[in-house]
Amino acid sequence: MPSPSSKPGRAAVWKLVPPTTNHPAESTIIPDDGSKGDSESIIGEDQRALVDFSDFLEGGKYRSIVKIQARFEGKGKPVWMMGTGWLIRPDVLVTAGHVVYDWGRRYGAASQIRCFIGYNGRASLQTAQVQARYGVKVISTEEWLQDAGNRTRDLAFIQVDRAFTGNLRTFNYVNTPPSGHKTLLGVVGYPGDKSLKDPETGDEEKGAQMYEEYAKNDYDIGESARRMVEYQISTFGGQSGAPILRRANGQLVSIGTHCYGGGGTDSNSGNAIGGPYGNDYEAFVRLFSIPSTFGDIGSVRVVETKAQTVTIQPAISKPVSYPTNGVNGRSAQNKTIKPQYSESDEEGFLDVFKTIANVGSKIIPLASPFLGPVGGILGPAVGGLLGSLAESELSDNPDIKTEGTAERALLAEAALQAILASEHTEGLTEVVGKMQRIWKVDAPKVDYLAPVVAPIVAECGQSFIRKHQHPVQGRTVKNSISQSRRSLGIDMSESTFGGEEAAFVQGLMGPTRQVAGEEGMFDWLGPVLKQGAVLAKPLVSQAASAALSGLGGLIKKSLGAESTIADVSPEHEEATKILLKRAVMADTALQALMTLPSHKLEQLKPINPETGEAEGIFDFIKDTVQKLGPIALDTAKQAAKTYLPRLIDSATQKVSSRLGLPTESSGPTRSLSKKPSLMDTLNGKNNAIKVRHVSHSADGLAIIDITPMIRHREETWVPSEEWQKCWDDNDDGPVLMKQPPPDL
Template identity: 30%
Template sequence: MSTSIAQSIFGRWSLASVTDKPAADVLRIGAAAEGIETALADDSRIPVRISDIQPGGKYYSIVKLQIKFEKQVSSDTRWAQGTGWLIANDLVITAGHCTFDHTYNFGKAVKIRAYIGYNGKESIGKPDVQFRQGRKIVTTMKWTTSDINRANDVGLILLDTPFNSVEPINYNPTAVAFKNWKLGVVGYPDDRTLDDEPGAQMYKMFKETTCDISKTSLNMLEHTISFGPGQSGSPVLIEGQNTSIGTNVYGLGTRNSASVIRGEYGNYYKIMVDALSSTEAPVTTRNGVENIKIAQPEDAITNKPAGDEESFWACLNNVINIGAKINSTVLQVGTPFLGPIGAPVAAVVGTSLSVIGKLTSSNNGVVFDNKLGPRALTTADYKYHASRAILAEAALQTLLKMGARQTHKYDMFSKMQARYKEARYLVPNVAKLIAPAVTEPALRIAVDSQAGENVPKTYPTMPPTEEALNSPVQPFFEGLLKSVHNQGEQEDFFGFLTGIANTAANVVSTDAPIISAVGSIAGAIGGRAEDIFEPDSGDLAPYVEALCHRALLGDAALYALMSVPTKDIQEEGFFGDLVNTVKNIGSTVIKVAPAVIKTITPIVQSLSGRHS
């Protein structure tokens, strides 16, 4: 197996002009041309909704491609069919074999049509269907050299003009190993027809996937998601996110595969973008292909991401996508722990961390400062800490709805990484300690979810809190409340949100208190959690660990979001996303407060006893 396939030399060439009229005859490329079946035993592909390929739709940035290769004879009317995905308004990622053909020895692509919103040839000319021409291509030199180099099967197309009204797709470094992630392949298969036109419609299929790239034969992302000819170059998407972790390229008979992004085994898209505009003289030029060497720091080209970065991305994907079911001996219900109930339970975990962290920060038992209310543990104390935890989960949900332009413009991920790495190493021991505090609330939330309870129509009363007029984050909370007031929300919800906002602004600063709490708890533990407290939590601790990471990421997301100018938050619609999550989970989290309070006391007492 390879040790590193990241490339610093790329093939680059220009493309000829082409009309927008789609081709009728299809040239099969990729696995289909080699007789390899990529529609597997489980073929549950379905057409996407029309609204999904219109402006604002979640697949509007997925591109239908038609390709003509250099060595096709002039009488050959066939065009290869492919799929791509936008990483910028004028940049398309696709499979390398959609840009350079080895199967027929047709060589480099010379003409490329690119469409978004495409739904059959009759859709051409409709307002939401846009056509562009490919102007320039970059692909890895390893791919142009030989199709043995499947792991380097990726290409980049520069368009003649940018597409309008699109939200480019985010791309994350592919985690080396993951389990039960819900991934999907979305694109234009030409084994499906519309009015006898192959590849006329976009199809999708999502499926739970487990993979260890370090152990696959070519260090590629292997999966059992069916796809058809024409879907080469499709993004491998994380369900529910506008995020790709690979480019779908090939079939292996019983499994399919995708080239991966960054890390020890991946391809570096940013360096490919740099190669498009590089003014360096080509290392060599062969058959019209300029081989361009991009000078980059060694660690940016060949090394896997730093541990903190790799851990951040792996954790972000894990806490959102793990669909594992809690063992019936733990919660007595087989509900997806990080599915629909993941958001409120994560906020419960964040609250527990914050409360216990505050209590252990002085190492002298139950002590609160004046801002946090009375010395005895009460529901009010929980509400103070819950306010921040609820907003943290809301911030994480808001982040996941952002597009690539927004996360890049506001530098969201790097700000989150800086916060997250402070405490991630401490989570395993802390999770085992707090598991009893969240078991009963999680059960209640799970049971209510299975019973199909609707979001409560009324909202609890929050403790009276003065506005934090001098707080540096007060403009953020004022903007949040103003956005609700402008929408004419019901009075009890406005009062509830006012309490949440004012409490959070008063009690915590822009420093990440949940992250600080983890450090405080770990300091109080001293050794391993089981040395001082052995909870009867069954198999719950591993799930609580994932939820602790989610709470940390949520708090980091809130920190990053509060750094965005309030005017921008309003204009981007982020306040609306925050409010929707608070509305959905706020009452649920507050409702289970007594169960959390009841279990916190013995945990804190056990810590105090150890230091007495």
């Protein structure tokens, strides 16, 4: 059955190439995983023990532990890497996502996979104890193919060419208990730091034998920084994909899949099954039975799992029951569930991203005028309000703290616009991946604030619209920006920045070009940027999420019965929800940019909407801040301070020119030839890179062809024979094999 309260999400699927005879050129010796050392994820004294021979023979308790050998093409130099898996039915096994899609060396998607049960070194292949199969189809998660940081989605399922036979004792699996105290957990797999001498060649074969370790562990997924099952059990590359086994009352039940090594000091960890942070195994596996799921060999698709909405009962105080009896290889149904929250109504990151992307533009028909060009003003206002609420102590005297929150909201809006305008490159993919990771972990839930924030937004927006009633002259592209640069006059020695934000802050505070017509406010710009980037606290954080949780009623009470704010229409309330999400997404975008090193920031190239030319990320951000200007900042400050925004600056001509509002005297729209931006991609304007080209199969599945994106990524990647921590910080990555496997 589907895992209650888990969100299935989308699957990334592809077919594998059938095995062929190994070509002599493939026999080139590939270095072992020497870049990581010999104790990468060993915790204390290594307690891993060699599994007893009888345990992986037919009928043995580990008969369904699978030795995986995966081939990656690289750049014309095929390599093989090893991993572990576990059978959930005779023809389907579970493993880690990085066993089939590699980030750490940038090999990308596996092209061939071989699977063995009963494996105990190369010599064992000649015995009856070993069964060999090859993979035909792979299902991973869309999130794993998007970003190596999506560790909770580092998961994959492999279907083999034919079922394994005999008494397999496939593992039962259950929804991962949210926490455990002195729970006896074990990880069983093929570690790459253990070796066996080949009796024929005398060579040491790494990862040749199965090892196990069990230990009592305390864990709490909700408190874990990675939202994963953590354990003090030694592991090594090659064991990735092994089951996390819970042993109780003589029963072995899987509660997750091992996928992450902490590097020898932190706990090792795996992703969960079901629950708010886990994966719905059944939703993914069912796709194997739908013929239209998979395309041709070589194509990578994203497919909706189409799981039905699950109604979650309120949390109860009874203990959670996790029975171990169930049909062999199927999930055992939980009798009692204590979910932390419901995800049935939660939108996915990309769904929200697409919804908020067009705020402030004229690209699509809008249900509310507040989502049109005026959204560029209202977005920072809403963001400043949220930031102030998060920093307030919400006492009986609602003293809202506003230091830096409005400035940060304005800078965040500019950062989001820069990302949306950027060319679709590998660097942009990384930024969006970072945004998704930050969003999923720290983004506050803000929908419930809409009923009380909507009247504020309505009055603020209506005030602006009333002021903009006369035609004004639009700017021309020619004179909108001065290319001369000036110092912002900020003493960087006084700035309290450091760490990973340093590159962003230094770039932001560098010599700055002026937007024509805004020279008088240039001295205003530097302090605003410093306040927003250095002094203000992030809106998207666990602390802010906790502060905003449950504030709907408190805010309404603070407005009071004497408030003169009128009710707003459902359309305006819905528009407010979008603006709230836009403000949160903007802060997410700013945080993602602030974590990038200088060379990656330089690679981001937003498209100037006036010239159609690519330009630097900092030029675009600072131009946008100048165009929105004091009007947006003042609106944000007043909204945060009083809840009732004051009338916006009377200089409507300046507002119109900044926001690009259409006027009676505006000339015809200039048609610009430009490279596709992320906004174009989200709106389906990019025909060259069909990242979101959706079709529907005969079975009703929404299918998205991401092959062009994968191909573009592979063209820019330069694979490395050594694992690169900056590409994937997982210390338990796959181990390279010295030789390709023998023919099947």
